[in-house]
Each structure stands twice: as structure tokens, then as C-alpha cells.
Amino acid sequence: MSGAFVEITRTTGEETETIGRAVYEHPLPVRLCHWVNAISLFVMAGSGLQIFRAFPSFGAKIPQKDLLNWPKSFAIGGWLGGALQWHLTFMWIYVATGLIYLGYQLFSGNYRQVLFARRDIPGVWPMVKHYFFFGPKPPAREAYNPLQKHAYTTAIGLGVLSVLTGLAVWKPVQFSWLAWLMGGFHWARLWHFLVMWAMLGFVFGHLVMVILHGWNNFVSMLTGWKKDPEY
Amino acid sequence: MEPDNNKPDAGDAKSASPGNVDPATASSEAKAAEGEVADSKIVYPRMNERKFAQVSRRELLKVLPVVALAAFAIPGVQASLLKKGLGFSDWASARLFRRGHLAPTFADAELTPFEKFPINGYDVDDPGVIFENWTLTVAGLVQKPGDYKLLQIQALPRTRQNTRHVCVEGWDVIGRFGGARLSDFLAMVGADTSAKFIAVTCADDYYETLDMATALHPQTLLCYEMYDQPLTRPHGAPLRLNVPTKVGYKQAKYLTDLKVTNVVEKVGYWEDQGYSSFYGL
Numbered sequence: 001m002s003g004a005f006v007e008i009t010r011t012t013g014e015e016t017e018t019i020g021r022a023v024y025e026h027p028l029p030v031r032l033c034h035w036v037n038a039i040s041l042f043v044m045a046g047s048g049l050q051i052f053r054a055f056p057s058f059g060a061k062i063p064q065k066d067l068l069n070w071p072k073s074f075a076i077g078g079w080l081g082g083a084l085q086w087h088l089t090f091m092w093i094y095v096a097t098g099l100i101y102l103g104y105q106l107f108s109g110n111y112r113q114v115l116f117a118r119r120d121i122p123g124v125w126p127m128v129k130h131y132f133f134f135g136p137k138p139p140a141r142e143a144y145n146p147l148q149k150h151a152y153t154t155a156i157g158l159g160v161l162s163v164l165t166g167l168a169v170w171k172p173v174q175f176s177w178l179a180w181l182m183g184g185f186h187w188a189r190l191w192h193f194l195v196m197w198a199m200l201g202f203v204f205g206h207l208v209m210v211i212l213h214g215w216n217n218f219v220s221m222l223t224g225w226k227k228d229p230e231y
Numbered sequence: 232m233e234p235d236n237n238k239p240d241a242g243d244a245k246s247a248s249p250g251n252v253d254p255a256t257a258s259s260e261a262k263a264a265e266g267e268v269a270d271s272k273i274v275y276p277r278m279n280e281r282k283f284a285q286v287s288r289r290e291l292l293k294v295l296p297v298v299a300l301a302a303f304a305i306p307g308v309q310a311s312l313l314k315k316g317l318g319f320s321d322w323a324s325a326r327l328f329r330r331g332h333l334a335p336t337f338a339d340a341e342l343t344p345f346e347k348f349p350i351n352g353y354d355v356d357d358p359g360v361i362f363e364n365w366t367l368t369v370a371g372l373v374q375k376p377g378d379y380k381l382l383q384i385q386a387l388p389r390t391r392q393n394t395r396h397v398c399v400e401g402w403d404v405i406g407r408f409g410g411a412r413l414s415d416f417l418a419m420v421g422a423d424t425s426a427k428f429i430a431v432t433c434a435d436d437y438y439e440t441l442d443m444a445t446a447l448h449p450q451t452l453l454c455y456e457m458y459d460q461p462l463t464r465p466h467g468a469p470l471r472l473n474v475p476t477k478v479g480y481k482q483a484k485y486l487t488d489l490k491v492t493n494v495v496e497k498v499g500y501w502e503d504q505g506y507s508s509f510y511g512l
Contacts, residue, residue, distance in 0.1 A: 005273075005275045005276075006275055006276050006277065006278045006283070007275045007276070007277045007278070008277075008278055008279075008280050008283050009277050009278065009279050009280065010279070010280050011279060018277070019280060021275065022278075022283060028290070028293050028294070031293075031294050032293075032294060032296070032297060035294060035297040036297055036300065039297070039300050043303075051401065052401070054399075054400035054401060055398070055400040055401035055402045057402070060343070060347060060402075060404075061347075061349045061398075061402040061404065062346075062347040062348075062349055064402075080399065080400065081501070081504055081505040081506045082313075082505060084317075084399070084506065084507065085313040085314070085316065085317050085505060086313065088316060088317055088320040088507065089312070089313050089315075089316020089317060089319075089320070090316070091320075092316065092319060092320070093300075170512075171324075171327060171511070171512055172335075172395070172397065172512050173332070173334040173335070173475065173476050173511070173512040174327045174328065174329065174332065174511070174512070176334070176335050180335075185395065185397070185403055186403075189401060219287075222290075222291050222294055223286075223287040223288075223290040223291045223294075224290045225283070225286070225287050225290065
């Protein structure tokens with residue numbers, strides 16, 4: 001269970017003093033899913049870009065208009081067949097992790113810490129002012145601030161979309177209704193591509209924030225415990 | 232989530248006595264401590280810094296299994312893991328395949344113009360088949376093996392369909408294909424449809440394998456027409472496979488041999504280089 005606080009004490013001789021606080025913020029299933037997901041997302045994006053290299057376009061094959069000449073050295077798999085092996089292997093890890101994560105969040109109630117809710121709306125604008133317009137830092141009340149929750153909620157939504165669009169591209173016949181929902185096979189492939197970039201955008205922002213928030217915050221995703229939380 | 236600061240009744244904060252915290256139960260005690268208020272200040276369970284370090288280390292170790300994924304980075308292990316992953320995908324694909332589920336069909340207005348239908352040979356665009364001598368040689372688990380002429384195949388009921396042809400590369404076209412259902416042909420030659428595979432070989436040395444469920448699908452054709460015209464040489468004349476439930480490389484051109492079998496030594500030209508064996512759409 002997350003949200004458990006302790007006071008950390010130091011004993012020197014007879015004296016025991018409080019030197020800080022810590023909170024158990026990330027339950028084990030969340031930490032495991034986070035790191036497995038981070039690795040599988042890396043592999044999925046890398047191999048996906050190698051697959052994209054085989055036909056870097058969204059229009060007709062004839063005449064083919066290449067949109068993006070993605071460098072091979074920033075892709076995984078070496079060739080189309082190799083990339084497909086990575087993609088079709090790690091998609092199972094990616095999906096399984098996603099399902100375990102969602103199931104855990106739902107049944108543990110831990111989703112309340114993560115999901116953006118109505119009560120977070122008033123806190124959005126002060127946080128935007130702080131992040132982007134040098135406004136004062138709003139007081140931290142819980143593990144995640146409203147914008148963080150918004151980002152994580154969006155990322156979870158993108159995760160679900162990446163699977164659904166991927167399913168439509170992989171199985172446009174068996175899941176023809178899914179491809180139809182997305183506007184057809186062409187659009188499904190384009191959505192799958194755009195969802196990936198949106199996720200990479202999230203990852204970029206996430207990494208920037210991890211660097212800005214320092215060591216204690218980073219370690220909390222490994223040990224679960226965050227030292228000296230702001231709330 | 233957060234301790235309630237406004238709760239008026241003060242707890243005795245027993246758990247706050249120093250050094251009295253069992254690290255293993257610290258979090259549950261802390262949970263119990265939520266809402267305990269002394270002098271309107273929350274009292275948390277206390278943990279010695281050494282015990283905290285120990286608890287942190289233990290929690291870190293629990294995340295360590297993630298490192299197992301590094302096996303994918305070991306050259307010798309990588310290939311076999313990816314092969315297993317691809318095999319699992321193929322297994323799942325075969326389970327997802329529904330015999331009665333038809334691939335979407337399209338109106339004539341949605342067809343890709345014939346001249347914009349890509350030609351994707353693997354080595355030559357024309358292996359130089361001599362049409363007059365051409366036959367389809369049928370072998371394996373069939374009652375009537377032998378050489379079948381194109382006219383015998385064309386005598387079977389003709390199906391014409393506007394279906395999507397999807398390349399493994401990611402492009403696709405909507406084409407109009409005509410031919411005999413492979414299931415009708417298999418019935419004509421008395422094939423044992425409890426066999427697992429239909430293996431074909433081609434005039435350009437290409438070879439392919441279809442699983443029986445796909446071979447018997449109503450949209451799987453021995454195709455001798457495109458856009459209501461006889462198949463052209465670049466598109467695989469005189470006979471090719473048209474399988475709208477499969478990716479393009481499974482739809483072999485220039486067919487010369489067809490075998491009904493339970494055993495395949497080689498799956499297909501691309502499959503044997505690492506592509507998916509099933510690749511059903």
C-alpha cells in the first residue's frame with residue numbers, strides 16, 4: 001500500500017533525533033511494471049521504426065512518397081524480418097505488463113494516486129503557471145500534482161491506444177471492426193505511428209522531470225520509498 | 232491516501248516509540264497510524280536510518296528480476312528467445328483465425344488502379360513460364376495426384392473478389408482477383424483435409440506453405456485473373472495464390488506444384504529467413 005509515512009531517526013550515543021521523513025510511494029507491482037514497460041516500450045519503438053523503414057510512407061505504394069528517412073542506427077532489428085521478431089515478441093511482454101499494471105491499480109485502489117480526477121482540475125492552472133510561466137510553486141498535497149496526474153493518465157490512455165491501433169494493423173481481417181473504427185487500415189497504421197510519437201513525447205517530458213526532481217525521486221521508483229517527500 | 236490533519240481525537244501514538252518499528256511491517260503500521268494526531272501534529276512511525284537503508288535495499292532487490300530481460304541482449308540467447316516469441320505470435324495468430332470470418336470486400340470504385348498495383352517479385356518479374364506446357368503438379372495426401380491443366384482449374388466455380396492485399400512492409404492495395412476456391416480444387420483432387428499444410432512451389436523457385444484452415448477459407452483462391460483479365464506475367468501467370476486473410480508474401484506467384492502434407496521441411500522463402508510462418512491478417 002502506498003502513502004505510508006515514516007520518520008527516519010538517527011541514534012548517536014544516547015540521543016535519537018529525527019533526520020527526515022520517507023513515504024512508501026510505489027508498490028512493488030507498480031515498480032516492476034514500470035521498468036518492464038520502460039524496456040518493452042524502448043524495444044517496441046525501436047523495432048517499430050525499423051518496420052516503418054520498410055515503407056516510410058502512408059499513401060500509395062505507387063508513386064511512393066517517403067516521409068521520413070529514419071536512420072537505421074536508431075532502430076532495432078537490423079532488417080524488416082528482424083524488427084518484426086522483436087516487435088512480435090515484445091508486444092506480448094508490453095501487453096502483459098499493461099494488463100498486470102491496470103489490474104493491480106484497479107484492485108488495489110492505487111489508481112487514485114495516479115488518475116486525473118475532477119478534484120485535480122482547480123490545481124491545473126497554478127501548476128501550469130509554475131512550470132511554464134515562472135509562477136510560484138503550489139504546495140504539494142499528494143504524491144503527484146495535477147499536471148503529473150494528467151500526464152500519467154494520458155500515458156495510460158496512449159498505452160491502451162498503442163495496443164488497439166497495433167492490433168488493427170497486425171490483424172486488419174480478424175479485427176476488421178477495430179480497423180474500421182480507426183477509419184480503415186491506412187488510418188490505423190497512421191494512428192499507431194502517431195500514438196508512438198505521442199508516447200515518446202511523454203517519455204521525453206518524463207525524463208526531463210526525473211532529472212529536475214533529483215535523486216530521491218528517482219530512487220523511489222526502485223525501492224518504493226521516497227525520502228523527504230514534498231507533501 | 233493522505234493523513235487527515237483535521238481529525239480531532241488524539242491517538243496515543245504508541246507506534247512512535249523509537250527503535251520499536253519492525254521494518255517488515257512498517258508500512259502497515261504507518262497505515263494504521265494514519266489519522267493519529269497528537270497535539271494537532273501527525274505522529275508517524277519512526278524508523279532508524281540503518282533499518283530504513285535495510286528496508287530500501289530489500290525493496291530494491293525485489294525489482295531485480297527485471298534484469299532477466301537482459302537475456303535478450305546476449306547474442307547466443309537472443310535468437311532463440313526471438314524465435315520463441317515469434318512462434319508464440321504464430322500460435323496466437325492461428326488461434327485468432329476464424330474459418331467463417333471473411334476479409335472485408337470493397338466496391339469497384341475503391342479498387343487501386345491496375346497499373347498502380349505493385350509488382351513484388353523476389354528475384355525475377357518473369358520466370359518465363361511456357362503456358363502451353365504448364366500444369367499444376369499435385370502430390371501428397373490426395374486421392375488423385377497428377378498434373379492438372381489450367382482449364383481444369385478454370386472449370387471450377389469462379390469467384391471474383393475485391394480484397395485488400397497487405398504487404399509485410401506496410402503498404403497495401405485493394406485489388407480485384409478472380410479464380411477457383413482452393414477448397415474446391417482440394418475437393419476435386421480428393422485431398423485429405425485433415426492434413427496440416429498445403430505446400431506450393433513456384434517457377435521462380437519461390438516456395439510457400441499454407442495451414443489447412445486458411446487453405447479451406449472461402450476467400451482463398453487459386454487465382455488466374457486480376458481485374459477480370461487473365462493474370463499477367465509480372466503478377467504470377469498463369470496461376471497464383473490469392474489469400475486475403477494472409478500477408479502478401481504468403482500469396483505465391485507462378486505456381487507449379489502443390490502438395491498436401493503433414494510435414495514441411497521448409498516453410499517458405501521468407502519464413503526460412505526469419506519472417507512469421509503464419510502471418511494471418
